[in-house]
Amino acid sequence: MSREIIVRSPATIANFGPGFDIFALALEGPSDVLKIRPARRGDIVIRVSGGYPDLPTKPEDNTAGLAALHFFRRTGADGGADIEIIKRMPSCAGLGSSAASAVAAVFGLDKIYRTGLEPHDIIEMASLGEAASGGTPHADNVAACALGGFVFVRSTRPLHVEKFLVPSIPVVVRVRKKDRTTTRGLIPAEFSLARMKEQMAGCAAVILAVLQGDIEDIGASINRDHISEPVRSRSIPGYDDLKRKVLETGAFGCNVSGGGSSVFAVCAEEKLETVAAAMRAFGDPGGAEPEVFVTRSSNEGVKEIHGL
Numbered sequence: 001m002s003r004e005i006i007v008r009s010p011a012t013i014a015n016f017g018p019g020f021d022i023f024a025l026a027l028e029g030p031s032d033v034l035k036i037r038p039a040r041r042g043d044i045v046i047r048v049s050g051g052y053p054d055l056p057t058k059p060e061d062n063t064a065g066l067a068a069l070h071f072f073r074r075t076g077a078d079g080g081a082d083i084e085i086i087k088r089m090p091s092c093a094g095l096g097s098s099a100a101s102a103v104a105a106v107f108g109l110d111k112i113y114r115t116g117l118e119p120h121d122i123i124e125m126a127s128l129g130e131a132a133s134g135g136t137p138h139a140d141n142v143a144a145c146a147l148g149g150f151v152f153v154r155s156t157r158p159l160h161v162e163k164f165l166v167p168s169i170p171v172v173v174r175v176r177k178k179d180r181t182t183t184r185g186l187i188p189a190e191f192s193l194a195r196m197k198e199q200m201a202g203c204a205a206v207i208l209a210v211l212q213g214d215i216e217d218i219g220a221s222i223n224r225d226h227i228s229e230p231v232r233s234r235s236i237p238g239y240d241d242l243k244r245k246v247l248e249t250g251a252f253g254c255n256v257s258g259g260g261s262s263v264f265a266v267c268a269e270e271k272l273e274t275v276a277a278a279m280r281a282f283g284d285p286g287g288a289e290p291e292v293f294v295t296r297s298s299n300e301g302v303k304e305i306h307g308l
């Protein structure tokens with residue numbers, strides 16, 4: 001049995017425009033790092049360090065802890081887990097931070113206890129763990145974090161996820177924490193047929209653009225969403241103006257990242273700094289200048305690293 005595994009787990013943009021709960025894109029950074037050690041049977045200890053230490057440490061309330069509980073329940077592995085989460089990405093901001101912890105926990109425990117899990121099992125257990133943050137299991141962030149690239153959840157029961165390799169897509173993210181843990185409950189349960197047709201067309205457009213590897217078209221196809229964006233954008237002051245400005249600077253597309261309230265834009269390489277400046281200039285009323293970072297998509301998901 002290994003003594004300690006260090007795992008790097010990347011941020012992800014779920015929904016990626018119109019794909020509510022079914023699309024997500026893995027990012028090159030930021031990432032969380034988890035140090036995982038074996039522990040006595042039944043013990044699950046969570047410690048949090050790094051820049052964002054405001055996370056619960058009770059295993060049932062922490063996505064890594066809950067994922068670990070599911071791991072032991074499902075595999076019957078004889079032991080426990082001592083997990084140190086070194087937070088390097090903003091939590092509660094729609095960047096897949098909770099999924100990153102859940103995936104890293106299952107991935108690391110699988111290596112420690114040599115349980116031979118398939119990526120599919122890791123995604124399933126980690127998405128159960130993610131329920132600690134969002135209430136309902138969903139696999140989008142988790143799948144992108146586990147597999148890298150662009151993922152598409154083609155079936156939830158049984159869980160079946162497709163991964164597509166993507167070109168290096170330049171991405172700018174304006175970080176904003178959401179005002180409440182989850183806003184999933186505010187999303188309407190029903191939509192008109194006309195809306196659904198547009199939404200289906202939008203999802204098909206994203207898939208086509210990804211398959212063609214056309215960054216401009218990928219950006220254009222993530223621009224419109226009838227499910228998440230109208231609800232999540234309501235809690236982002238000035239969202240419509242921000243999006244208009246970002247598009248005016250030449251970004252190909254802009255939308256809310258995952259459950260919000262961060263906003264992301266896809267643009268050409270040479271526009272990264274201009275788009276970032278437009279996002280930075282757009283502060284919340286009375287608030288400090290927002291954190292904005294420049295990154296890109298990555299075809300690499302969770303992985304073991306050897307040292308911090």
Ligand code: HSE
Pocket residue numbers: 014015020021022134138140141184228258259
């Ligand atoms: N698809 C999820 C949502 C991602 O929009 O709520 C955030 O967990």
